[in-house]
Amino acid sequence: METEQTKPKDFTDSQHEIAHIIKALGHPARVAIIEYLLSVDTCICGDIVDVLPLAQPTVSRHLKELKNAKLIKGTIEGNTICYCIDENTIEELQNYFTNISAKLTLKNKNCC
Amino acid sequence: METEQTKPKDFTDSQHEIAHIIKALGHPARVAIIEYLLSVDTCICGDIVDVLPLAQPTVSRHLKELKNAKLIKGTIEGNTICYCIDENTIEELQNYFTNISAKLTLKNKNCC
């Protein structure tokens, strides 16, 4: 009786980490923020509030969460804050999904 | 006075959609499920509960959410259910982040 010891106590650190990053993008407001940051040329952005259907404090919270997940970074620029996308984290996500895709194409396709 | 009409009423449909898919992966349990499905060769999987640190009803809920976001599909296979990853949705996510990455490399890098 040495089997029966499969169930783990917790998820792995890497599962927690990637879920945390992904979760930060799991809200339309935060998707919209990323897409807006992507669309403007300079990253000096104090007008994010104007392009989102949300009040300023709410936008501020969403920005905080994106920052917390390292999806964006903010630099204080006098009175304003200059937000922009953190390329490294986006790249991490890209790699994550590219890797899954690659593994999927190598898999047995004989079911489902 | 014709400006001052920037703030939208809601996010776009596409923002809602992508956020919905991404959100479904924004939990360690659901990341773990995808990674497990990726790791097993056949997709006949009734042992997902055994490899997650969660009770069966909770796993069932997470599976439902992944199915709802079209990240997995389940086929009833007699008594069991055969779950596997929906490649199309993974590919959609891959494309989404690859596209963002690509746009980022084309951008002005003169700030932040």
Add this chain to the structure above:
DNA sequence: TTTCTATATTGCAATATTACGATAAAGATG
């Protein structure tokens, strides 16, 4: 049919998230 096995659903309780108004903080401007 009865029982077993695999999965889903229901019914909570605990916790987290989201939103907004009010307010604070801090640099810019007059």
Add this chain to the structure above:
DNA sequence: CATCTTTATCGTAATATTGCAATATAGAAA
């Protein structure tokens, strides 16, 4: 200094998520 502008934080209400035990469902096996 007083005021304006920009962003953050707090307080709080509404809602959503998560987890598990209990139970339901349905095919398989006896």
